[in-house]
Amino acid sequence: MMSTRVAVLLILALAFAAPGSDADVRSDYLLHCGGCHLPDGRGAPPKVPDFRNELSRLLTSQQGRNYLVQVPGASQAPVTDERLTDIVNWLLTEYNAETLPADFQPLSIDEVANARRQVLVDPIKTRKRLLQASRQPVSGGAPGGRQ
Structure with missing residues (x-):
């Protein structure tokens, strides 16, 4: 009887210690981002940007990658850098x-940690500048985002 309890507790402990699933990450998105950007990512332009097939243009520069983490809702979210x-x-x-580039590289924990600590003074102006600088069409790439 005791070994069954220990086994159940061990399984539960491992389940909670395991890396987050997509469902967990989606829950974090809804909790920390979805209030403004909405569950489907459409936001409320122009003040709250639409995420859908728009963010890939920001990946063309390190400043754009940093921006994704520096916006107040992200940089100030009560989550770890890893999360x-x-x-x-x-x-x-x-x-x-x-619309992800064929050579898309996910952001690293170190990249997020460093960018997160740099204060973004004017998110709207910065986003506009970064998007103008990218001059990359929003659409492109093969279905699924990779060529």
């Missing part, structure tokens, strides 16, 4: 799969 990395990479692949 924020999971959330940002999830939203990139979930809402931008069709």
